[in-house]
Amino acid sequence: MKTIGYLGQIDKLCGVPATTRNWNTIVAIVRILKGQGKKGR
Numbered sequence: 145m146k147t148i149g150y151l152g153q154i155d156k157l158c159g160v161p162a163t164t165r166n167w168n169t170i171v172a173i174v175r176i177l178k179g180q181g182k183k184g185r
Contacts, residue, residue: 154173155161
């Protein structure tokens, strides 16, 4: 259930609903927040 809470926080941070909620999207958001961009592809 923590995941749902975290996704809600992402919604608030971005100011828009994060409608695409699959793991690829979550991983991309984490990489961006860590400053790694598209590394690892």
